[in-house]
Amino acid sequence: MKPFRFGVNVGRARSRAEWADKARKIESLGYDILTVPDHLADFLAPTPALVSAAEATKNLRNTVGSGATRLCFEHLPGRWEIPVAWYNKPSLSFWRMVIPAVINGTVKEYAGDGEWWGGTVLCFGHRVRES
Secondary structure, eight states, X not given: OOOOOOEEEOOXXXXXXXXXXXXXXXXXXXXXXXXXXXXSSSSOOHHHHHHHHHHHOXXXXXXXXXXXXXXXXXXXXXXXXXXXXXXXXXXXXHHHHHHHHHBSSOOEEEEOXXXXXXXXXXXXXXXXXXX
16 A cells, blocks of 8 residues: 655745745645645646745655656647746756656757846747657
8 A cells, every 4th residue: 555645735825935935834744745726816826836845845846847747748738938047057957857758859948038038948849758
């Protein structure tokens, strides 16, 4: 039998700092899973919220990653542009590793124009690889 895991669903915070504090508190209470509602209401956007929670915690990040990326790409096929802040090297490493493993296509990487975006932009069109 697999071990039983507990999760919590949270969707509101007044700032990124408050969201990071909530994620760390949830982790410190022993929860293994953090989910975010995906509704057209006054909630946080799910993808940035989960990425921020993964950045702010040590154990919760193990439940986010290539699996979530695969699901996202499966449900939203087509052309993607993923901007990564110039100072966020771990995020850039994550995307460089995960995108080629998940998609069936080529990833083009270019520098932002400094006006719209100051970091790296990963661009690709895809079909998800068969698992």
